Amino acid sequence: MRRFAYCKVVLATSLVWVMLDMFILLYFSECNKCDDKKERGLPGRDDALSRPRDGPGEGGKPVVIPKENQEKMKEMFKINQFNLMASEMIALNRSLPDVRLEGCKNKLYPDNLPRTSVVIVFHNEAWSTLLRTVHSVIDRSPHTLLEEIVLVDDASERDFLKRPLEQYVRRLEVPVRVVRMEQRSGLIRARLKGASLSTGQVITFLDAHCECTTGWLEPLLARIKQDKTVVCPIIDVISDDTFEYMAGSDMTYGGFNWKLNFRWYPVPQREMDRRKGDRTLPVRTPTMAGGLFSIDRDYFQEIGTYDAGMDIWGGENLEISFRIWQCGGTLEIVTCSHVGHVFRKATPYTFPGGTGQIINKNNRRLAEVWMDEFKNFFYIISPGVTKVDYGDITSRSALRQKLQCKPFSWYLENVYPDSQIPRHYYSLGEVFSYTANKEIRTDDLCLDVSKLNGPVMMLKCHHLKGNQLWEYDPQKLTLIHVNSNQCLDKASEEDSQVPSVRDCSHTRSQQWLLRNVTLPEVF
Ligand code: LR7
């Protein structure tokens, strides 16, 4: 009786397994038609590697979706916040234009370059973009320089990223490992895991929706031979709408604004001069975008890898940038290396605990450890941030101490003098700062007046003084607009609450208390 029951159980279980297997098989082969949007973009499209060379997206051309598919296209867009339908039409090994400067194309590099592991972290990435990243690495890197590719799955919930992915990468001609995070950890800890399990002398990080172009790797590795140098390629733009491949500029570099958002800014003249106008030489950049860079394994360790206390997304890019510069390293954009990235306008995935909470926490850790008193610029512009718990930073502060890193003022002075953060300022208030250039300013906007008795406006700071020059009188507490010789006047009811300049009358409405103002003698 007992034995019979056991048999039944075994039978039932194996039946379940067989059914499950069949179901999986059916499910995968049918999935290009299936409605479960999360399972779209699956393997099994056998032609994905052998499509005609004039097929969709070849040569980096934009993909046009026929009218009748536009509705479907919009639906699919939501899954990854890019045109998944277009991406699926493009070969996983499509051709791309050679967008390098002419002077880059025949540069020679040493034979004995260090080998790199390529670490790609992903959470719920689409099959086509992830595998196009992998194929572009394999197809456009000399295999002698490519140790392995490590794919770190940050607890994705899509079945095709499980066994099918492992099976697919097994047949590739470069070792590709798939590593799983036990729980959703965010890109920072996922990268740390990938880095720790990889073995190449160099670690190259890429986002999971990139495409490497011809000759991308050699100039990065060649530059790393330079001690304590961390290098980024030029990040080209893959359109989220059409997957068109568009060359990025060698005339922009990385900066950030008061909110601690990474931003691109024009490469300043001093950096052009330092390179004697040779645009094929690496650009020293104050910050990196975050996703695409190569670093020597030992140096990565020496400067303290990443702050593992940062969650999900954000902050780590400026953190590693400040740390590299302040602790004696160099951060560069190697203009002869081009890698494309799908830039999205929105994030497709969840931020467990709340997007704002997480980004603010990461940014506070960044500001508290690296920015000294300049963290206040961040705090005045985002007052809510100071309420966010940022956890324990003692080990990161200890790291800064141990490495004897320079103050943030040094960084602003020497690495990023064109920064939006005034290096010298007299006052920092709830809303604005009064800078040593005598601008009243918040972030990259300056208080500006263009006519007598005119209203004041916030316009892009032009640094030419002119209509943005204000003299503060700490005795009379007036802010005089130099060009008009009028005083900043608080909004009155009749003025519909817009502050303006008026003839100086020494009335209360023209008195401004700027705290912390210690003006130099000449003032
Ligand atoms: O929880 C997560 N777990 C992950 O594994 C969240 C994300 N990820 C993966 C994700 O699948 C992707 O492969 O991490 C990678 C980066 O996430 P994206 O693509 O959503 O980020 P992004 O391109 O919008 O953001 C930029 O800033 C980030 C700040 O944390 C990272 O540094 C990204 O790597 C970075 N991307 C780039 O630098 C590419 C150029 C963009 C610009 C400017």
Ligand code: MN
């Ligand atoms: Mn990205």
